[in-house]
Amino acid sequence: ITKVGEKEYLNSVNSMQLNEDYVAAFMGSQLQLHTLGESAIESRESILFPTQDSNEGKITSFYLSKEFLVYSTENGNINHFYIDEWQFVNRYKHDTGxxxxxxxxxxxxxxxxxxxxxxxxxxxxxxxxxxIPSFPSSVSGIIWESYEAEKWIFVAYNGDYIYTFVFSKFTVEGSQSLFVSSTKQPYSSMPLLLFKGVLIYLDSSGKIVQLKLDSHTHDTTLEDLKQEELVEKMRKNYKLKRFEEAYVYATRINDTNDLGEFAKEALFHLDIDYAIRVYRLASMPDMVFALNSIKHIEEKNLLAGHCLVFLGKFDQAQTMFLASSCPIEALNMRRDLMHWDAAMKLAKGLASNETPYISLEYGKQLEFIGDYPTALKMFERGLTEND
Incomplete structure (x- = not known):
């Protein structure tokens, strides 16, 4: 053990965090950031937060990473201080502390x-x-998954239960935080680490113990599992966005409806490749063909619009199409669905030259169902618009 430096603080230190080159020391209501001993980086004077020119109130929490110092205040501020540039790069003001x-x-x-x-x-x-939906009224702490391949999973605990959540940056509805399930927390335990669905905690006697969360699967063999057990475990995995693990169970499932639910979950998260794989497994060539025609799309709003069509959420699909670089897709969708009223409204603003053709098709449908007066009006409207 080698001593690398010594620092005297103005007040007693409540807590401290370190990275390779810096130390963040929390002293009651202030936070001091300074270099760690004789660091190889250029010498910098220490800095106190909140700064004198701010009106942020007392600091309530902080976190030091390799690149950032992040802290919150009682007035609702969350600030990101970029260490390399030695300046703030983001400030957020919440409506409460x-x-x-x-x-x-x-x-x-x-x-x-x-x-x-x-x-x-x-x-x-x-x-x-x-x-965050279904967030418990009292929470003692949050732990993020430490396995990088599943970095979107986090848990909240309050002494009674451990709640598992998923944060998905890309879904058909934008970024979403989703509640998965809860697990009974052992009495008087202190969670320390989460790795691949296994929670490491300190029990009441000071021993380090492992707990397998109910939200995850922990099987080593699949041969003895019944169909309903396979479906349940597949569902657990795709709810956590663990599509690779879910697909292992899917290959042993015979019910196309259950496989279809898996594919819809992949579509919800805009994972077209996995949706294609699952639909192919379910022997649904029509969906495979349709998804292959859109998998090249990179724009999120446009891709989300197409996925929402496959999920049967047409109003949301229209909203996404109109927010994309190709709003005409909203009109094409309504016309393909024979939603003529909506198609007529969209055509006015997007493609007025399409109005005669839409009026003609609308009139044919009305004529077929016996509404001749309205059909005649549509035919006349088509002729007028065409002139």
């Missing part, structure tokens, strides 16, 4: 709990704020 922040270890998003005991996921890159 922020109690605690829990940044993800493999990114920049974070979970925070406010004074109303509500939980949110905040992404500073695009300033997206998502309220």
């Amino acid at each position: 922020v109690k605690k922040i829990f940044p993800e270890p493999f990114g920049v998003s974070l979970v925070f709990i406010d004074d109303k005991n509500e939980g949110f996921v905040y992404n500073p890159i695009n300033s997206t704020l998502i309220k």
